[in-house]
Amino acid sequence: xxxxxxxxxxxxxxxxxxxxxxxxxxxxxxxxxxxxxxxxxxxxxxxxxxxxxxxxxxxxxxxxxxxxxxxxxxxxxxxxxxxxxxxxxxxxxxxxxxxxxxxxxxxxxxxxxxxxxxxxxxxxxxxxxxxxxxxxxxxxxxxxxxxxxxxxxxxxxxxxxxxxxxxxxxxxxxxxxxxxxxxxxxxxxxxxxxxxxxxxxxxxxxxxxxxxxxxxxxxxxxxxxxxxxxxxxxxxxxxxxxxxxxxxxxxxxxxxxxxxxxxxxxxxxxxxxxxxxxxxxxxxxxxxxxxxxxxxxxxxxxxxxxxxxxxxxxxxxxxxxxxxxxxxxxxxxxxxxxxxxxxxxxxxxxxxxxxxxxxxxxxxxxxxxxxxxxxxxxxxxxxxxxxxxxxxxxxxxxxxxxxxxxxxxxxxxxxxxxxxxxxxxxxxxxxxxxxxxxxxxxxxxxxxxxxxxxxxxxxxxxxxx
Numbered sequence: 001x002x003x004x005x006x007x008x009x010x011x012x013x014x015x016x017x018x019x020x021x022x023x024x025x026x027x028x029x030x031x032x033x034x035x036x037x038x039x040x041x042x043x044x045x046x047x048x049x050x051x052x053x054x055x056x057x058x059x060x061x062x063x064x065x066x067x068x069x070x071x072x073x074x075x076x077x078x079x080x081x082x083x084x085x086x087x088x089x090x091x092x093x094x095x096x097x098x099x100x101x102x103x104x105x106x107x108x109x110x111x112x113x114x115x116x117x118x119x120x121x122x123x124x125x126x127x128x129x130x131x132x133x134x135x136x137x138x139x140x141x142x143x144x145x146x147x148x149x150x151x152x153x154x155x156x157x158x159x160x161x162x163x164x165x166x167x168x169x170x171x172x173x174x175x176x177x178x179x180x181x182x183x184x185x186x187x188x189x190x191x192x193x194x195x196x197x198x199x200x201x202x203x204x205x206x207x208x209x210x211x212x213x214x215x216x217x218x219x220x221x222x223x224x225x226x227x228x229x230x231x232x233x234x235x236x237x238x239x240x241x242x243x244x245x246x247x248x249x250x251x252x253x254x255x256x257x258x259x260x261x262x263x264x265x266x267x268x269x270x271x272x273x274x275x276x277x278x279x280x281x282x283x284x285x286x287x288x289x290x291x292x293x294x295x296x297x298x299x300x301x302x303x304x305x306x307x308x309x310x311x312x313x314x315x316x317x318x319x320x321x322x323x324x325x326x327x328x329x330x331x332x333x334x335x336x337x338x339x340x341x342x343x344x345x346x347x348x349x350x351x352x353x354x355x356x357x358x359x360x361x362x363x364x365x366x367x368x369x370x371x372x373x374x375x376x377x378x379x380x381x382x383x384x385x386x387x388x389x390x391x392x393x394x395x396x397x398x399x400x401x402x403x404x405x406x407x408x409x410x411x412x413x414x415x416x417x418x419x420x421x422x423x424x425x426x427x428x429x430x431x432x433x434x435x436x437x438x439x440x441x442x443x444x445x446x447x448x449x450x451x452x453x454x455x456x457x458x459x460x461x462x463x464x465x
Contacts, residue, residue: 275287
């Protein structure tokens, strides 16, 4: 008798890792609509070697990411940690250091903030007075700008918090959920009368963790995708779009081009908009909620410069650009400075990120015009003397979900509504519970465990006389 059948829709890290965890428990098949696996993980040849042009690191202090790398057989000699974590801010044609002692940009070390020159004296005085000012009770979730701006001032949001959020979410701090995007800040606000003192306590606790913050793989994170897909073998089908899901007599029906397959469980590891389409017939209310999750389209421009043109290169791993500066570029990663295994490249290699949820100027340009414009901005920021010798544009349409105010409540509604429909649908992916690769690895473990529990329940019910 064959085992239970599980369909995983989506061949990004979440989907592949979920299938990988389930491969001994069920007949699992991954359906990827495109001809490429990996989702937003992509390693391409550029400037004498491989370069990640999507996600370029795993958060090492979240356990699931490093655990997955270890389970896949990546040894210590294949893992690389950043050579530096120092970051600069590009403010009014000048680079200033991102102050140390911040939590997602929210300051805890006033001396470091003062030394950076990022804030004016009046702003510093307002931050310092935070413990003395009364708290305003606001029920439920709040935007990042509302929570942090009330306690620390609008300039802290503009110059310290928003640039970090822009790199991760490409969103607007006035709309992003503090609860969903800044969990330590939200927790400190919930648990302490003073947000400054709460975050100072959080920093003191985090200081005991001396592990590197990030890790990557020699040869690029595409190797993680290759190893997952290699272990899964014929269980992975590319160019296999699923058009809809509906209830069947003994499970769930997957409607593919020209045929239907019945399975016991479905894992939806796809963007929310795709999930909304697939679930429209059987779960209309959940589908409508899913369709309301917005996204931002972004792009990465890889650039390689002659070393001789970078004599005055600033220290650190990169530069963040606040949205108030009205640049196309929102972040620059100096890859050959950040990653030791790239340091011996003949040319200086970097990546520039463009695109925000409310700013598509960059993405409206064709590749040549975008690369030229970004090249000029990067040279102005870093003091490079000559133009890039190699350029590559990679576009990521609708890549970054927007965790807007009330995001967690929306997820609760969606999952409750799914439970009201035909059983067996499991929802995961970056649209819901975190955009980083470690969050995706943790999501895969959760999804696999949820599927195992569901299949065990079905076996129990089937055995009941």
